[in-house]
Amino acid sequence: MAEYVFGVDIGGTTVKLGLFDNSGNVLDKWEIPTRTDNGGTNILPDIAQSIQDKMSEKNIDKDNVAGVGVGAPGPVDGAGIIHKAVNLGWDEMNLKQELSSLLSGMRVEGGNDANVAALGEMWKGGGQGYGNLVAVTLGTGVGGGIIINGKIMTGATGSGGEIGHIHVEDEESEACGCGNYGCLEEYASATGITRLANRKLQASDKDSVLRQGEVSAKTVFDAVKAGDELAIEVAQQFGDYLGKGLAVIAGVINPEIFVIGGGVSKAGEVLFDYIRPAFDKTVFHGCKDTKFSLATLGNDAGIYGAAKMVLD
Amino acid sequence: MAEYVFGVDIGGTTVKLGLFDNSGNVLDKWEIPTRTDNGGTNILPDIAQSIQDKMSEKNIDKDNVAGVGVGAPGPVDGAGIIHKAVNLGWDEMNLKQELSSLLSGMRVEGGNDANVAALGEMWKGGGQGYGNLVAVTLGTGVGGGIIINGKIMTGATGSGGEIGHIHVEDEESEACGCGNYGCLEEYASATGITRLANRKLQASDKDSVLRQGEVSAKTVFDAVKAGDELAIEVAQQFGDYLGKGLAVIAGVINPEIFVIGGGVSKAGEVLFDYIRPAFDKTVFHGCKDTKFSLATLGNDAGIYGAAKMVLD
Numbered sequence: 276m277a278e279y280v281f282g283v284d285i286g287g288t289t290v291k292l293g294l295f296d297n298s299g300n301v302l303d304k305w306e307i308p309t310r311t312d313n314g315g316t317n318i319l320p321d322i323a324q325s326i327q328d329k330m331s332e333k334n335i336d337k338d339n340v341a342g343v344g345v346g347a348p349g350p351v352d353g354a355g356i357i358h359k360a361v362n363l364g365w366d367e368m369n370l371k372q373e374l375s376s377l378l379s380g381m382r383v384e385g386g387n388d389a390n391v392a393a394l395g396e397m398w399k400g401g402g403q404g405y406g407n408l409v410a411v412t413l414g415t416g417v418g419g420g421i422i423i424n425g426k427i428m429t430g431a432t433g434s435g436g437e438i439g440h441i442h443v444e445d446e447e448s449e450a451c452g453c454g455n456y457g458c459l460e461e462y463a464s465a466t467g468i469t470r471l472a473n474r475k476l477q478a479s480d481k482d483s484v485l486r487q488g489e490v491s492a493k494t495v496f497d498a499v500k501a502g503d504e505l506a507i508e509v510a511q512q513f514g515d516y517l518g519k520g521l522a523v524i525a526g527v528i529n530p531e532i533f534v535i536g537g538g539v540s541k542a543g544e545v546l547f548d549y550i551r552p553a554f555d556k557t558v559f560h561g562c563k564d565t566k567f568s569l570a571t572l573g574n575d576a577g578i579y580g581a582a583k584m585v586l587d
Numbered sequence: 588m589a590e591y592v593f594g595v596d597i598g599g600t601t602v603k604l605g606l607f608d609n610s611g612n613v614l615d616k617w618e619i620p621t622r623t624d625n626g627g628t629n630i631l632p633d634i635a636q637s638i639q640d641k642m643s644e645k646n647i648d649k650d651n652v653a654g655v656g657v658g659a660p661g662p663v664d665g666a667g668i669i670h671k672a673v674n675l676g677w678d679e680m681n682l683k684q685e686l687s688s689l690l691s692g693m694r695v696e697g698g699n700d701a702n703v704a705a706l707g708e709m710w711k712g713g714g715q716g717y718g719n720l721v722a723v724t725l726g727t728g729v730g731g732g733i734i735i736n737g738k739i740m741t742g743a744t745g746s747g748g749e750i751g752h753i754h755v756e757d758e759e760s761e762a763c764g765c766g767n768y769g770c771l772e773e774y775a776s777a778t779g780i781t782r783l784a785n786r787k788l789q790a791s792d793k794d795s796v797l798r799q800g801e802v803s804a805k806t807v808f809d810a811v812k813a814g815d816e817l818a819i820e821v822a823q824q825f826g827d828y829l830g831k832g833l834a835v836i837a838g839v840i841n842p843e844i845f846v847i848g849g850g851v852s853k854a855g856e857v858l859f860d861y862i863r864p865a866f867d868k869t870v871f872h873g874c875k876d877t878k879f880s881l882a883t884l885g886n887d888a889g890i891y892g893a894a895k896m897v898l899d
Contacts (some may be wrong), residue, residue: 350873353736407743421839424665428735430841431719434873441835442869453872523753527733527839529742557754560765561662561746 277341280585281326284388284577285309285347287362290322293578294329297341297586299399303329304578315364323377342382344581345370346391350433355385358433384584388577390427390436392536393420395580400572401534409530410570411438411521413492413539416452417460417467421528426587438524439464443516462516465492465539472509481505496542514549521550522558525565536570543569589653592897593638596700596889597621597659599674602634605890606641609653609898611711615641616890627676635689654694656893657682658703662745667697670745696896700889702739702748705732705846707892712884713846721842722882723750723833725804725851728764729772729779733840738899750836751776755828774828777804777851784821793817808854826861833862834870837877848882855881 276297284291286309293304307325310317326343329335347370349360355371370385386394393402393410402408406425412418417439421428428435444457449470451458461467472490476483483505484498498506521533535546547567555563572579588609596603598621605616619637622629638655641647659682661672667683682697698706705714705722714720718737724730729751733740740747756769761782763770773779784802788795795817796810810818833845847858859879867875884891 419839423735423740428840430874431843432841432873432876434838434841434871437838437841437871437873440871441838442831455869455871457869519754523835524839526746526749526753527731527836528740529744529746529749531743557767557769559746559749559752559767561744561749562742564744 278339279335280341280582281329281343282578282580282582283322283343283345284391284581285318285322285345285363286388287311287348290318290325291574291578292322292325292329293575293582294333295579295582299579299582299586301575301578303333304575305329309363311362311364313364314366315360318363319374319377323374326378337379337381340381342384342585343374343378344391344584345374345383345385346388346577346581347385348388351385351387351390351429352433353429355383357385382585384581386427386429386581386584387420387433387436389418390420390429391580391584392576393422393436393534393580394427394583395572395576395578396534396536396570397422397425398583399579400576401536401568401570402532405531407528407530408532408534409436409438409521409524409528410534410536410576412537412570413464413535414537415465417464418537421530423528427584438520441520441523443520459516459520463513463520465537468492468495468509468513468539471512472506475505475509475512479505492539493541496539496545499542500545510549514546514551515553518550518553518555519557522554522562525554525562526559529562530565532566532568534568534570536573536576540569590651591647592653592894593641593655594890594892594894595634595655595657596703596893597630597634597657597675598700599623599660602630602637603886603890604634604637604641605887605894606645607891607894611891611894611898613887613890615645616887617641621675623674623676625676626678627672630675631686631689635686638690649691649693652693654696654897655686655690656696656698656703656896657686658698658700658889658893660700663697663699663702663741664745665741667695669697694897696893698739698741698893698896699732699745699748701730702732702741703892703896704848704884704888705734705748705892706739706895707884707888707890708846708848708882709734709737710895711891712888713848713880713882714844717843719840719842720844720846721748721750721833721836721840722846722848724849724882725776725847726849727777729776730849733842735840739896750832753832753835755832771828771832775825775832777849780804780807780821780825780851783824784818787817787821787824791817804851805853808851808857811854812857822861826858827865830862830865830867831869834866834874837866837874838871841874842877844878844880846880846882848885848888852881
């Protein structure tokens with residue numbers, strides 16, 4: 276059995292790379308810039324070059340590499356074809372085949388970045404020990420990755436787990452980035468929490484520390500911890516949307532655990548105090564015992580999950 | 588390869604049985620009563636006896652039977668254990684093991700009835716040609732079965748696909764059968780449509796054929812087809828709840844197709860005229876092409892899917 280595996284996480288600004296042993300220990304990790312000019316045509320050659328350089332540096336033979344896993348920001352179907360990665364300048368790209376041919380036929384596996392990160396959290400992060408999980412990333416947007424029986428649920432066209440765009444509010448007048456109105460992402464992302472806070476600040480006369488300086492998801496949850504009433508109302512709104520949304524997902528998927536990551540999750544376990552009431556109130560009784568945990572791998576979840584795709 | 592397979596669908600009143608060849612042609616089908624007295628202890632022995640009688644009648648040797656698939660009304664986990672089947676009087680029952688030992692070790696596979704029916708519709712019904720589908724049963728309640736890559740998605744505790752109990756309405760004062768308030772089932776089932784119609788009749792002064800005689804899902808959709816304005820408003824409400832609910836499910840699962848069955852589906856394609864507007868308006872753009880079809884196997888979906896479980 277080959278000793279090594281590479282995990283690659285392609286972001287809009289940088290590509291993260293990791294060299295792992297086949298037990299999942301990270302031996303090295305590094306980054307290269309993502310060159311999105313020229314329709315992103317340099318991205319895969321740059322990755323191939325970086326992997327080859329690392330193999331030379333570490334004296335690793337090709338036969339001793341199980342393969343390369345890649346997570347990319349766009350819908351990736353079961354064949355490893357990515358359909359439109361707007362942030363990379365790609366239209367349609369056969370990730371598996373293209374990168375493999377740049378690496379003299381080395382095995383390559385590809386997946387959507389959020390799904391791949393979910394696999395990473397299952398393997399070595401907040402979801403260890405669970406084969407059925409939903410990873411929820413509360414960042415600039417809301418991303419999701421669904422793992423069923425230890426495998427990524429890709430969906431028919433690579434849109435499985437796009438939980439940021441489930442409809443949760445009929446009365447929204449501001450459009451989501453996706454073009455719809457009332458998506459979960461509009462209330463549960465970092466930008467969403469800021470939106471809720473600014474609306475609340477405008478609608479209410481209540482005093483609040485949030486009235487001093489710029490509002491962000493971080494300042495909201497810092498204020499929540501300090502007992503700020505208005506911030507607590509914002510957290511309740513956030514938790515109501517997210518708790519109800521996750522309850523629906525639980526009723527559909529029946530996972531063992533939700534693993535919550537992304538920038539907003541830095542607020543910590545206090546998030547669960549606001550998510551659980553709406554979740555518990557609306558979830559199907561057969562799914563009441565669904566667990567919640569915090570993601571632990573941070574920005575490394577992607578390279579871990581990418582490596583795991585190859586080892587599976 | 589064994590030539591025959593049995594499919595069994597255990598209902599609260601009758602058990603449906605089918606004898607299939609291994610290509611999925613039904614050779615015989617029949618029913619026996621479900622004896623739910625004495626904690627349902629006779630149900631599996633009755634089924635075993637009925638299968639053995641059929642084998643004698645048809646001169647079928649045990650070695651020529653691939654196995655017996657069973658669908659049952661309750662959450663069935665991956666190991667074939669059913670956890671509480673209230674309608675049968677069962678608490679916890681190892682379906683696979685118990686029935687197999689009553690059949691001298693014959694192979695038995697077990698699943699939740701709604702999930703098994705979904706598999707049947709995929710194999711020989713309205714979902715033929717699709718490996719990623721959600722079957723939606725609009726009957727007395729709303730049931731669901733989810734198929735991912737040709738396999739039933741059981742969920743962690745057998746509650747996968749319980750889509751009747753996803754929360755869709757915050758302002759509901761009447762409890763659902765499950766104990767929660769505002770479940771999809773309260774508006775999209777036959778009883779739900781009747782509820783919506785009765786509320787509308789009470790709240791509105793509008794003339795309607797629904798004011799004559801008893802209201803049911805059938806009379807509502809008959810009236811819709813006859814152009815009755817009030818009935819059309821009811822159908823719009825029904826379609827709004829169901830369309831939005833299915834859009835959420837699409838965003839989570841990204842199936843190729845929704846297969847709509849159950850008594851309400853007898854109204855026919857007109858249902859889609861009311862479901863699609865809310866679906867199209869709220870679904871994530873990557874899932875906009877999700878197809879809709881009507882189930883075609885009716886009450887036989889369960890025995891087909893049960894047989895298919897064994898052949899997989």
